[in-house]
Amino acid sequence: MAGLLLEVVSLVTSLATKSGKLNAVDEVSFKIDRGQSFGIVGESGSGKSVLSRTIIRVHAENRIVSTKGEIIFEGRNLLSLPEKEMRKIRGREIAMVFQNPMSSLNPVKKIGEQIVEVLIQKLGLSRTDSRYRAIELMNSMGIAESEKQLSNYPMNLSGGMRQRIAIAIAMAPEPKLLIADEPTTALDVTIQGQILNLLQEQTNKFNTAIILISHNLGVISRYTDRVAVMYSGQFVEESATAELMKNPMMPYTSALMRSVPDLTSPPHTKLRAIDGMPPSLLETPQGCRFQERCQGVRDKCFSEMPEIILNGGDHRYRCWYPLEN
Amino acid sequence: MLKYIRRKLIHLIPITFAVTALSFFFVDMLPGDVADAIAGVGTDNSVIDEAAIEEIRKDLGLNRPVIVRYFSWLAGVFTGEFGKSYQTGQLVSEAIAIRLPVTLQLLIMAQFLAVLFAIPAGIITAYKAGKFTDKCITTITFAFLAAPSFIIAIILAFLFAVTLNWFPATGYIPFSEDPLGNLRSFTLPSLALALIEWPILSRVLRNDLIETLQQDYILMAKAKGLSNFYILMRHALRPSSFTLITVIGIQLGNLISGAVIVESIFALPGVGTLLVNSIHSREILMVQGIIVIMAIAYVIINLVVDILYGVLDPRVRE
Numbered sequence A: 001m002a003g004l005l006l007e008v009v010s011l012v013t014s015l016a017t018k019s020g021k022l023n024a025v026d027e028v029s030f031k032i033d034r035g036q037s038f039g040i041v042g043e044s045g046s047g048k049s050v051l052s053r054t055i056i057r058v059h060a061e062n063r064i065v066s067t068k069g070e071i072i073f074e075g076r077n078l079l080s081l082p083e084k085e086m087r088k089i090r091g092r093e094i095a096m097v098f099q100n101p102m103s104s105l106n107p108v109k110k111i112g113e114q115i116v117e118v119l120i121q122k123l124g125l126s127r128t129d130s131r132y133r134a135i136e137l138m139n140s141m142g143i144a145e146s147e148k149q150l151s152n153y154p155m156n157l158s159g160g161m162r163q164r165i166a167i168a169i170a171m172a173p174e175p176k177l178l179i180a181d182e183p184t185t186a187l188d189v190t191i192q193g194q195i196l197n198l199l200q201e202q203t204n205k206f207n208t209a210i211i212l213i214s215h216n217l218g219v220i221s222r223y224t225d226r227v228a229v230m231y232s233g234q235f236v237e238e239s240a241t242a243e244l245m246k247n248p249m250m251p252y253t254s255a256l257m258r259s260v261p262d263l264t265s266p267p268h269t270k271l272r273a274i275d276g277m278p279p280s281l282l283e284t285p286q287g288c289r290f291q292e293r294c295q296g297v298r299d300k301c302f303s304e305m306p307e308i309i310l311n312g313g314d315h316r317y318r319c320w321y322p323l324e325n
Numbered sequence B: 001m002l003k004y005i006r007r008k009l010i011h012l013i014p015i016t017f018a019v020t021a022l023s024f025f026f027v028d029m030l031p032g033d034v035a036d037a038i039a040g041v042g043t044d045n046s047v048i049d050e051a052a053i054e055e056i057r058k059d060l061g062l063n064r065p066v067i068v069r070y071f072s073w074l075a076g077v078f079t080g081e082f083g084k085s086y087q088t089g090q091l092v093s094e095a096i097a098i099r100l101p102v103t104l105q106l107l108i109m110a111q112f113l114a115v116l117f118a119i120p121a122g123i124i125t126a127y128k129a130g131k132f133t134d135k136c137i138t139t140i141t142f143a144f145l146a147a148p149s150f151i152i153a154i155i156l157a158f159l160f161a162v163t164l165n166w167f168p169a170t171g172y173i174p175f176s177e178d179p180l181g182n183l184r185s186f187t188l189p190s191l192a193l194a195l196i197e198w199p200i201l202s203r204v205l206r207n208d209l210i211e212t213l214q215q216d217y218i219l220m221a222k223a224k225g226l227s228n229f230y231i232l233m234r235h236a237l238r239p240s241s242f243t244l245i246t247v248i249g250i251q252l253g254n255l256i257s258g259a260v261i262v263e264s265i266f267a268l269p270g271v272g273t274l275l276v277n278s279i280h281s282r283e284i285l286m287v288q289g290i291i292v293i294m295a296i297a298y299v300i301i302n303l304v305v306d307i308l309y310g311v312l313d314p315r316v317r318e
């Protein structure tokens, strides 16, 4: 059941910060098909979270956000929907799993209530039905003694279990798109694989498309069909995952690849981090944003910004002097 | 829990001890004593008869040193004897028992109204933080914060009792006689207290709510597609009410002083008026009795606040 689900066109998300206005997402365009798993990878601060929150239009309370461009979801532009319509989509058509399950579940509400409220409000189930459904859901997430967990508080559960609860909540309405923003970064390494497998299994089961955000190209290469590399608010490379892993065109991508901990190497192996820092979003340089850290930089890179271009097939990148593989 | 309550009650002993000792010596240091009051010193047509006053003092045992009097009173307290009024002979415990319900009703109604105003105001100002609505309500709260309680009481009495005649200006009707009349007679006094009380509660709730609204679980609740109203009421309010509960507890204690003023203005026969009158007529034992009651109330309020913490947050219960 393929077909276009989401199309993001020239999306710009500006944040008003204390030191000025900045574009945390800058001219980003991409498409996602139904059931596809789409990875976004990039360093801290590259704008992955802001991008994903713009899609679902949920931002932290205190900062003013303005957006430009289009987010077409099943033919409707989410950016121009009234808030009331958008709310119907949230948690029903598009769901989200957050990074830290320690802080994303309400500490003073019972687990059961936090699942049941979605079933009642989003799916219109009765209180009794939603209770049974919640138990079923928890069972299918691999949560032991699920009936007993209903009356537990988040503090009684481990991080991994909490993330399973969060996934149960997100997957309860069988959404068409799931956004998972670094769903395993806060978890113990031994649990990470389990949670990623669970996400994969659940999204496959309901033909749910997933946007999987991660720092780790290793994770992305294993769990996604397509991948975009984000740097300083921009997409700098995007292609089918296997293609990107084989033929990175943009120097930043290959630098990221070299910095990935091998999945077989023991945990806490030192990363080969990329030298230097990304430019401040408040004053981005003229030309390529990766110029200061790029080993293949030449004159043109300082004066002109490379556009993201298609290079045969559907491999896009943003670089004047792509790598020759 | 029982152990905890016992520990709290043990606290009560030194507190009561210290507070009663202080107040005993303090009232004793005031010029004049109850013998003067009985003999009519200070009234216009009094003829001062030193010998007669001395006689009264001896009868009442006031000629003993203050330390002796304090400890004999204290010994009485441990056997449940709070003494009696020098002037009327009424038992202190009886005088307080008659008036305590009036003050309790006043404080509870006042606090109830204050919370009733403060919760919506706190929620709206937090939700609209920094916006026009927030600024308007905040200005109003500061105006009320700055106004002394007697001014508010007088304005209320003038507006709703004298001009509009909606409520009685003074007087007390027991609940058993006329429930509706009773509530009417308490409306203005409790409103006067509530109006000085709610701004603080509203500010406290606003600040905690603003902090809660930054939390990840609120973002998550939004991502679940729940309505803002539902999120505020069912996700944010409860974890934001700790300081509120604490301050309600503290303010209940502070309101007692407000009650003194408001009871006088609206002529409610409560503990507040009893306290004022007793200090005027140097009825030390009556003052002492009231202070013991206040200390006990203080500890009980604290206890209830602590229990509420546990009700609000499972993490405190562990």
Ligand SMILES: Nc1ncnc2c1ncn2[C@@H]1O[C@H](COP(=O)(O)OP(=O)(O)OP(=O)(O)O)[C@@H](O)[C@H]1O
Pocket: A015, A016, A017, A018, A024, A042, A043, A044, A045, A046, A047, A048, A049, A050, A051, A060, A063, A215, A281
């Ligand atoms: N609360 C905020 N206030 C001001 N600026 C912010 C805020 N959150 C993010 N930003 C800006 O937006 C940029 C993108 O942030 P974002 O959180 O999307 O990065 P990210 O790629 O998700 O990083 P991470 O991997 O650390 O989660 C940051 O560089 C920062 O400058």
Ligand code: SF4
Pocket: A250, A251, A252, A288, A289, A290, A291, A292, A294, A295, A296, A297, A298, A301, A306, A318, A319, A320, A321, A322
């Ligand atoms: S455009 Fe130039 S600086 Fe930018 S990545 Fe390509 S080679 Fe490096």
Ligand SMILES: [Mg+2]
Pocket: A048, A049, A050, A181, A182
């Ligand atoms: Mg992030």
